[in-house]
Amino acid sequence: MTRSVGPQRGAMRTTGVIRIITGILLLGGLATSAQADIFVYQLPGGARIVTDHPLNNRDYRLVRHSRDSKGAGALVSGRKIQNAVTDPNTYDRLIRRNATQHQVDPALIKAVMHIESAFNPHAVSDKGAQGLMQVMPETGQRYGAVDLFDPVQNVRAASLYLKDLQKLFKNNTRLVLAAYNAGENAVLRYKGIPPYDETQGYVRKVMKMHREYQAREKAGMKLASATAKPASTSVPEAPAVSAAPLPPSRHGSVVPVAVVQQDSGSPVEKNL
Structure with missing residues (x-):
């Protein structure tokens, strides 16, 4: 969901991305000396994710691959992300x-x-x-x-x-x-x-x-990707809460931050 904004939204995105990435790395003090491969993938909605290893997902398009002399951990809203790429059957x-x-x-x-x-x-x-x-x-x-x-x-x-x-x-x-x-x-x-x-x-x-x-x-198929493995994650029932009036519209462009970690950390990138 996004809030109504003008067409100039995209033109300002790159500069903001650079500031966001720099701020996250400096604020968290997460840089390491290990050299790491950096893979940047574009998602269907135009957002991008960064990982330190290649992904095999038909919905992700590789847009950049490089080596970075400084790895970085990922901290999003105080949560360490260990595996941000999820089996689409899970939900x-x-x-x-x-x-x-x-x-x-x-x-x-x-x-x-x-x-x-x-x-x-x-x-x-x-x-x-x-x-x-x-x-x-x-x-x-x-x-x-x-x-x-x-x-x-x-x-x-x-x-x-x-x-x-x-x-x-x-x-x-x-x-x-x-x-x-x-x-x-x-x-x-x-x-x-x-x-x-x-x-x-x-x-x-x-x-x-x-x-x-x-x-x-x-066609009688599961509501999931045809090639994905069956989900094993169970989801608890949500507490009953009565719906409220229609909320206000939300933000600008949707830019998920998704970082996949293995042995070394990975940087965080916003949509460019």
Whole structure:
């Protein structure tokens, strides 16, 4: 979900990324002397992740590979990330439960999750959106979430938000997605999908994944990647919290931070 901002958003991103990366490394004092390979992958939604080893994931495109004389640990919101790349099957039970409870298409929830974070529960954005479905803290609070890095709370809050958007836009999925990305006020102001390249691209990408997951459902397949291994992670039930009024729109572009660590640390990179 993103808040409505002007088209100039992308032009300012690179400078901000450099400041963010530098700040994280200096603040944490995490640099080491070990030399490390650095792999930069682009996610479906345009965000980027950094890892110290190659990834075998069809949804990730390698955009850069280099060697860095200084490794770095990763600390995101006070949490050490050991494995930020998640089996896309892991959250199927959670998705289905929320889809049933809140009357939202499970294929839509999964498609949004796919594009927002590529199933990375540690994802954060340059504006503070967090977790699997990139929920802003104030939005999470509206729906009773106190820890958006907890998949249960994150998916529940996002599902309730999608439900409210469906009511507002009379189940028009394209408008729901545009509002999830640019904010409902932008959609209301333009009486349709806002003329933002990012938002229009976002709607296209999520709609494409939505159709794909729907097709898999109709074919009797699991709501998951065809080549992924079955999930073994169980998810506890979320506490019942009544939904609040529709929250305000959220941040700028979605830029998950995802770092995969092995023996050496890995730097953190934002979307360029």
